[in-house]
Amino acid sequence: MKTLFKLFAAAFAAVAMSTSIASADVKFGVAAEPYPPFAEKGADGNWKGWEIEIANAICAAMNEKCEWVEVAWDGIIPALLAKKFDVIISSMSITEERMKTIDFTDKYYDTPAVMVAPKNSAVDGTPDSVKNKIVGVQVSTTHANYAEKHLQSSVAKIKTYQTFDEHNQDLVAGRIDAVIGDSLAMQPFLDSDAGKCCEVKGKLVDTAVFGPGVGGGMRKEDDDLQQKFNAAIKKIREEGTYDAISKKYFTFDIYGAGN
Amino acid sequence: MQWYWLPEYAPKFAEGLWLTLQLLGLSLFFGMCLAIPIGLVQVTGPRPLAWAARAFCTMIRGTPLLIQLWLVYYGLGSLFPSVPGIRESFLWPILREAFPYAIFVFTLSVAGYEGEVMRGAFRGVPKGELEAARAFGMHPFTVLRRIWLPRALQNVFPTLAGEMVLTLKSTPLAATITIFEVYGISTIVRQETYRIYEPLLFVAGIYICLTGVIVLLFRWAENRIPRVRAG
Amino acid sequence: MSAILASIQWDLLSLTPPGWGGNLLRGLAKTFQIALGAYVLGLTIGLAGALGKIYGGPVLRWGLEIYTTLIRAVPELVLILLLYYAGTDLLNQALEGLGYERVDISGLAAGIYVLGLVQGAYATEVLRGAILAVPAGQVEAAAAFGMSWVQRHSRIVIPAMIPFALPGLANLWLIVTKDTALLAVVGFSELALETRQAAGATKSYFMFYVIAAMLYLLLTLVSNVVFRWIEHRYRRGQPELN
Numbered sequence: 200m201k202t203l204f205k206l207f208a209a210a211f212a213a214v215a216m217s218t219s220i221a222s223a224d225v226k227f228g229v230a231a232e233p234y235p236p237f238a239e240k241g242a243d244g245n246w247k248g249w250e251i252e253i254a255n256a257i258c259a260a261m262n263e264k265c266e267w268v269e270v271a272w273d274g275i276i277p278a279l280l281a282k283k284f285d286v287i288i289s290s291m292s293i294t295e296e297r298m299k300t301i302d303f304t305d306k307y308y309d310t311p312a313v314m315v316a317p318k319n320s321a322v323d324g325t326p327d328s329v330k331n332k333i334v335g336v337q338v339s340t341t342h343a344n345y346a347e348k349h350l351q352s353s354v355a356k357i358k359t360y361q362t363f364d365e366h367n368q369d370l371v372a373g374r375i376d377a378v379i380g381d382s383l384a385m386q387p388f389l390d391s392d393a394g395k396c397c398e399v400k401g402k403l404v405d406t407a408v409f410g411p412g413v414g415g416g417m418r419k420e421d422d423d424l425q426q427k428f429n430a431a432i433k434k435i436r437e438e439g440t441y442d443a444i445s446k447k448y449f450t451f452d453i454y455g456a457g458n
Numbered sequence: 459m460q461w462y463w464l465p466e467y468a469p470k471f472a473e474g475l476w477l478t479l480q481l482l483g484l485s486l487f488f489g490m491c492l493a494i495p496i497g498l499v500q501v502t503g504p505r506p507l508a509w510a511a512r513a514f515c516t517m518i519r520g521t522p523l524l525i526q527l528w529l530v531y532y533g534l535g536s537l538f539p540s541v542p543g544i545r546e547s548f549l550w551p552i553l554r555e556a557f558p559y560a561i562f563v564f565t566l567s568v569a570g571y572e573g574e575v576m577r578g579a580f581r582g583v584p585k586g587e588l589e590a591a592r593a594f595g596m597h598p599f600t601v602l603r604r605i606w607l608p609r610a611l612q613n614v615f616p617t618l619a620g621e622m623v624l625t626l627k628s629t630p631l632a633a634t635i636t637i638f639e640v641y642g643i644s645t646i647v648r649q650e651t652y653r654i655y656e657p658l659l660f661v662a663g664i665y666i667c668l669t670g671v672i673v674l675l676f677r678w679a680e681n682r683i684p685r686v687r688a689g
Numbered sequence: 690m691s692a693i694l695a696s697i698q699w700d701l702l703s704l705t706p707p708g709w710g711g712n713l714l715r716g717l718a719k720t721f722q723i724a725l726g727a728y729v730l731g732l733t734i735g736l737a738g739a740l741g742k743i744y745g746g747p748v749l750r751w752g753l754e755i756y757t758t759l760i761r762a763v764p765e766l767v768l769i770l771l772l773y774y775a776g777t778d779l780l781n782q783a784l785e786g787l788g789y790e791r792v793d794i795s796g797l798a799a800g801i802y803v804l805g806l807v808q809g810a811y812a813t814e815v816l817r818g819a820i821l822a823v824p825a826g827q828v829e830a831a832a833a834f835g836m837s838w839v840q841r842h843s844r845i846v847i848p849a850m851i852p853f854a855l856p857g858l859a860n861l862w863l864i865v866t867k868d869t870a871l872l873a874v875v876g877f878s879e880l881a882l883e884t885r886q887a888a889g890a891t892k893s894y895f896m897f898y899v900i901a902a903m904l905y906l907l908l909t910l911v912s913n914v915v916f917r918w919i920e921h922r923y924r925r926g927q928p929e930l931n
Contacts, residue, residue, distance in 0.1 A: 338645070529901075
């Protein structure tokens with residue numbers, strides 16, 4: 200009995216000690232799934248990628264210490280509102296709908312959305328070409344909104360997946376006929392062994408759905424953090440840090456139009 | 459608390475509810491059908507089959523349902539490209555859809571857990587009854603059909619309600635392989651309206667009602683089944 | 690079959706980067722930590738709940754009945770989401786209201802607390818049944834000796850109920866180790882999430898999920914051995930459980 204008691208007490212203490220008083224660090228929230236080249240977890244357990252490096256650079260420009268918190272993508276906005284972290288840095292597009300609940304920093308990149316399908320498929324991105332086909336999208340993304348808005352009436356089905364990889368995987372397996380995703384995120388997939396079945400079929404344009412670009416999501420009340428963040432974005436663009444990091448991953452400027 | 463989204467999403471929830479019921483019913487039916495031979499073979503033998511059934515139950519009960527789902531859907535799916543001609547085969551319509559995979563995995567899960575229960579139930583039928591049936595000259599299969607199986611099922615009946623509730627509670631996991639049953643619909647509402655608690659509470663309420671219905675149904679059915687009390 | 694074996698890239702499993710084996714083992718360690726913490730928390734809540742259900746007044750009993758019924762009727766996934774958002778939110782609001790600083794609940798602690806609350810409901814039922822199974826004669830004899838309520842329970846009832854509770858408790862441990870996988874859907878880093886990330890990054894879905902299943906199975910089998918040993922010790926002189 201005594202040993203049991205001691206075990207109990209030890210386990211309790213261990214649990215209690217893992218709680219700590221909140222520190223003043225800025226916490227970045229990222230979706231817990233690989234999304235190369237923007238963010239992916241390496242085999243050593245650390246996050247790496249263009250977005251991770253840019254955010255760390257912005258953090259340095261703000262003179263803050265930053266920490267990364269992983270959350271499931273479909274719960275990332277509720278987690279932000281529940282104060283699990285302070286800024287969402289997870290390739291989240293700035294849209295009207297999302298702005299009803301959260302604020303965004305200025306955009307830090309902008310890339311178009313594309314439809315990807317097997318090489319021999321007649322799909323080209325228009326609603327007619329996907330008539331009676333199955334299109335895959337990731338849950339809670341602007342790509343999913345686009346599919347709902349434009350393709351709902353012609354497709355046989357829109358299948359929603361929890362992560363980006365899973366819909367690519369099903370495309371390769373042949374369970375779905377096309378996917379909609381970000382052009383740059385698709386590139387590593389199409390370059391890989393698994394992705395050689397498929398290619399980009401068409402660019403999708405709808406500024407109402409896709410918004411002006413990707414920004415950091417923040418709570419509405421965190422105005423000064425927002426200003427600091429925006430100032431830091433400007434700073435790293437002016438200093439050239441943004442371009443230096445981007446050159447490591449891309450051959451062109453992904454900031455998009457409208458400096 | 460805001461509930462303005464309810465009328466708009468009600469038809470989706472109805473569809474989701476139907477999917478949940480389908481998942482529940484089909485996997486329980488096929489699972490129980492599978493559980494009976496699995497339980498039986500562990501009591502009668504032959505040894506290799508009994509060992510295989512035991513291993514099956516241990517594997518199913520030792521791994522999380524979520525991993526089983528992902529392994530079967532995404533894992534097998536990743537092997538498809540290496541199997542030539544699979545898209546032309548007659549199985550393709552089934553292999554394409556996510557629903558058969560969910561039924562398959564849930565069925566195996568029910569079979570694994572209930573196999574253990576059925577084993578105990580078959581062992582628990584008094585040997586005297588079986589011997590009496592054999593003394594009457596009944597063929598072993600007839601004994602099984604008339605005496606052993608019905609008595610075992612009678613013993614097991616009360617636990618079936620619990621098993622049904624457990625299976626109901628595992629249906630939300632199907633949402634991770636693109637099957638949008640009631641919980642999946644609530645995640646859609648959560649993403650589109652950004653309400654955190656209301657959809658979850660609504661769905662929790664639905665599950666509580668379903669559980670209540672199941673329990674009441676079983677209680678009613680139990681009163682209808684004749685039970686022979688000893689003495 | 691050989692084509693499948695050949696297509697498996699075994700070097701992806703190596704323990705150091707670029708192999709993902711190290712990540713998976715770390716995930717397994719996290720899984721074990723969360724499960725252990727939740728189990729202990731659940732047992733504590735369960736003991737309090739069981740005693741409350743047996744000795745408490747009608748209001749306490751009614752409240753506990755609602756707690757156990759709700760938790761056992763609602764799917765764990767929904768509960769985990771509700772408790773994760775609502776629970777941590779309420780805790781921090783309470784702390785702010787009292788004038789304290791917000792606490793930073795680490796993923797580990799949140800997972801433990803959420804699963805612990807769920808386990809508590811099941812443990813209440815198991816422990817309640819076990820306490821009620823202790824022969825009344827022993828409790829009465831203890832009372833006749835003049836032992837106080839606390840002495841009666843700590844010396845007689847609780848040690849005596851352990852053999853009855855063991856099968857249920859062993860089952861609860863297996864349940865909690867598997868429920869940790871659900872935390873992957875919320876985004877906590879444990880074995881299921883690590884597997885999903887590894888599979889997504891390497892596209893070797895089949896291999897990684899099979900490995901994950903085997904790791905969970907290993908945990909289960911080791912747990913079974915441990916529990917059999919515990920049963921052996923605590924059920925000396927009593928018939929073996931199958």
